[in-house]
Amino acid sequence: MKVSQIAGFLGSGKTTALMKIGEGLVKKGCRIAIVVNDVGEISIDSKFVEANGLEAREIAGGCICCQIAGSFAETLVKLHEGFNPEIVIVEPSGVAIPWGLKRAAEYSEAKSDMSIEHAPVITLVDATRIDMLMKAVRRLVETQIREADVCFVNKVDAAKAEDIAKTEELIRNINPRAEIAHLSSVTMEGMDLIYDIIVNRISPRYDDAVEEELLRKEYDKRG
Amino acid sequence: MNHIERAMAALTDGEADRLTTYPIACGVNRKLLGDNVTYAEWCRDPKLFADAFVAGQKYFDFDFAIGLMDLSVMAGDLGAHVRMDDENTPFVDKYIVNDLEDYEKLEVPDIKAGRTGVLIEGTRLFTEKLKDEVICAAFLEGPLLALTQSAGAERVFMDMFTNPSAVHAGLETMTEFDVQMVEAFSETGAPGLVWDYLWGNYSCLGDKEYDEFEGGSKYAGKLNKLAVDLGFANCVHNCADLPHLDTQIKKFKPAIYSMAYYPLIPDSPSAGETIEKGYADECLLAGNIDPQFFIRASEEKISKVTADLCQEVKTALCKKGLNSRYCIASGCEVPPDRVTKLENIKAVVDVTKEEGVLGDC
Numbered sequence: 001m002k003v004s005q006i007a008g009f010l011g012s013g014k015t016t017a018l019m020k021i022g023e024g025l026v027k028k029g030c031r032i033a034i035v036v037n038d039v040g041e042i043s044i045d046s047k048f049v050e051a052n053g054l055e056a057r058e059i060a061g062g063c064i065c066c067q068i069a070g071s072f073a074e075t076l077v078k079l080h081e082g083f084n085p086e087i088v089i090v091e092p093s094g095v096a097i098p099w100g101l102k103r104a105a106e107y108s109e110a111k112s113d114m115s116i117e118h119a120p121v122i123t124l125v126d127a128t129r130i131d132m133l134m135k136a137v138r139r140l141v142e143t144q145i146r147e148a149d150v151c152f153v154n155k156v157d158a159a160k161a162e163d164i165a166k167t168e169e170l171i172r173n174i175n176p177r178a179e180i181a182h183l184s185s186v187t188m189e190g191m192d193l194i195y196d197i198i199v200n201r202i203s204p205r206y207d208d209a210v211e212e213e214l215l216r217k218e219y220d221k222r223g
Numbered sequence: 224m225n226h227i228e229r230a231m232a233a234l235t236d237g238e239a240d241r242l243t244t245y246p247i248a249c250g251v252n253r254k255l256l257g258d259n260v261t262y263a264e265w266c267r268d269p270k271l272f273a274d275a276f277v278a279g280q281k282y283f284d285f286d287f288a289i290g291l292m293d294l295s296v297m298a299g300d301l302g303a304h305v306r307m308d309d310e311n312t313p314f315v316d317k318y319i320v321n322d323l324e325d326y327e328k329l330e331v332p333d334i335k336a337g338r339t340g341v342l343i344e345g346t347r348l349f350t351e352k353l354k355d356e357v358i359c360a361a362f363l364e365g366p367l368l369a370l371t372q373s374a375g376a377e378r379v380f381m382d383m384f385t386n387p388s389a390v391h392a393g394l395e396t397m398t399e400f401d402v403q404m405v406e407a408f409s410e411t412g413a414p415g416l417v418w419d420y421l422w423g424n425y426s427c428l429g430d431k432e433y434d435e436f437e438g439g440s441k442y443a444g445k446l447n448k449l450a451v452d453l454g455f456a457n458c459v460h461n462c463a464d465l466p467h468l469d470t471q472i473k474k475f476k477p478a479i480y481s482m483a484y485y486p487l488i489p490d491s492p493s494a495g496e497t498i499e500k501g502y503a504d505e506c507l508l509a510g511n512i513d514p515q516f517f518i519r520a521s522e523e524k525i526s527k528v529t530a531d532l533c534q535e536v537k538t539a540l541c542k543k544g545l546n547s548r549y550c551i552a553s554g555c556e557v558p559p560d561r562v563t564k565l566e567n568i569k570a571v572v573d574v575t576k577e578e579g580v581l582g583d584c
Contacts (some may be wrong), residue, residue: 009377010377010381068312068314069312069514070308070310070312071306071308071314073560074308074310093376093377094376094377095377095380095427097426097464097485099485099487099488103515106515106519107515107518107558109519110518110519111560111561136380136384137377137380137381139427139428139429140426140427146489206515207515209487210513213486
């Protein structure tokens with residue numbers, strides 16, 4: 001089962017984008033579950049979910065990876081044993097650490113006969129509020145950008161050109177290795193790229209990445 | 224040495240026979256009470272809560288006992304809804320603070336009722352049974368953590384900027400709640416008190432913001448002083464990725480500082496680096512085995528990880544001219560999950576007994 005994280009601070013348009021992405025991938029023939037933060041921007045519309053052949057679950061907006069790890073893993077197990085989705089799209093809380101969510105997802109392998117792979121971590125950055133976000137919650141926004149594989153400048157339909165450019169520059173400064181793209185849940189700009197990223201690309205597993213990093217540090221230490 | 228002699232030596236950097244060890248095994252201990260005790264039952268019954276720590280001590284032979292329940296206890300008693308799965312850590316799934324006015328409306332509940340009452344009485348019970356064997360400690364959420372559990376972390380962080388006075392109003396209530404809890408814990412006989420000051424974390428807050436919203440004299444400063452004045456060995460736990468070590472160790476001056484390690488987060492400090500930077504000169508450090516190993520690793524793997532950590536710590540202590548100022552622990556709570564491997568907890572303790580032996584550098 002593949003887990004795809006779509007991160008972003010509260011109000012960044014995560015839940016709306018996630019619903020659109022889920023709907024679009026179902027139309028392309030994928031079996032999709034969505035797991036949203038239950039204290040997120042909007043509630044899951046059960047009629048929308050049913051009408052679009054999705055399966056939906058909620059997880060705590062808990063701040064701490066160790067606090068929500070067990071329940072998140074249990075949610076994945078229940079999805080696997082019931083709906084058996086190919087891809088689970090997750091909207092973590094704006095203060096969750098993407099690596100922590102990967103680790104929690106991999107816990108589920110100990111609970112059920114399943115194996116987890118990860119899509120690249122996507123972070124949505126709200127171009128319409130970038131100045132305010134950087135004043136109010138700079139460190140959290142920087143953390144989410146730093147941890148992303150791909151950053152989407154979101155709400156490009158409503159943002160001014162200079163704010164879009166400023167957001168791109170910010171992302172480049174914080175995480176030069178991240179791919180940058182534009183997204184709009186209104187015009188659907190960037191949606192095909194998101195579908196491709198989620199379906200066709202892979203991001204490292206937590207356990208493999210940790211092993212690799214610890215080995216690297218060991219070699220560095222030995223000179 | 225017995226557990227208390229060893230722990231006392233480590234607290235004062237005296238000569239100890241080996242490193243101390245305490246994987247933060249709390250809710251998982253209920254598995255030792257039989258298959259029928261769910262998390263929901265364990266965290267609502269002071270006798271079950273205490274019995275699990277006593278059973279855990281007997282089975283694992285730890286060097287400390289710390290009465291962590293979970294991080295939704297205070298928020299739940301304030302009125303937030305807590306989702307209580309049978310086998311997982313409970314968590315808040317409906318906040319009590321939903322708009323700015325709600326911060327002002329928070330009121331300290333009756334701490335003898337609800338799960339705070341269970342926590343206090345449970346701590347008293349396990350301390351009574353274990354006090355001659357190990358150093359026991361109560362566990363309590365710091366004011367900012369209790370507030371984010373009640374209001375949602377994203378909301379609180381945004382309100383710190385847009386409506387700081389509302390956040391301060393909430394923090395004042397949480398601090399008063401904590402004052403009452405500390406006073407109640409002082410009657411339990413537990414010699415230690417562990418604070419969870421999670422948000423002292425550079426991924427979320429800078430020094431200035433942390434000082435204003437927790438680290439300063441109005442909140443953590445006041446609570447730390449109260450704990451010390453009441454005779455507690457005041458301790459801090461912070462499982463975040465980039466902890467505010469200068470504030471939480473050098474300024475708070477805890478007896479024990481428990482922390483995690485995130486090898487994939489740039490600048491997350493390893494055990495060796497933390498000792499090297501002088502923080503073990505200030506207090507007994509504790510960490511930092513990845514909690515996932517208690518679920519997913521083989522016994523052989525976690526034994527190797529523990530042995531490697533013992534070696535790293537001993538080498539770093541020697542370089543700094545220190546004796547015993549590190550406790551082999553888990554950084555975060557050992558997952559209280561039905562699939563957590565008890566044999567892996569035991570392996571950490573047993574390997575520390577062998578590989579953590581201290582001698583001449």
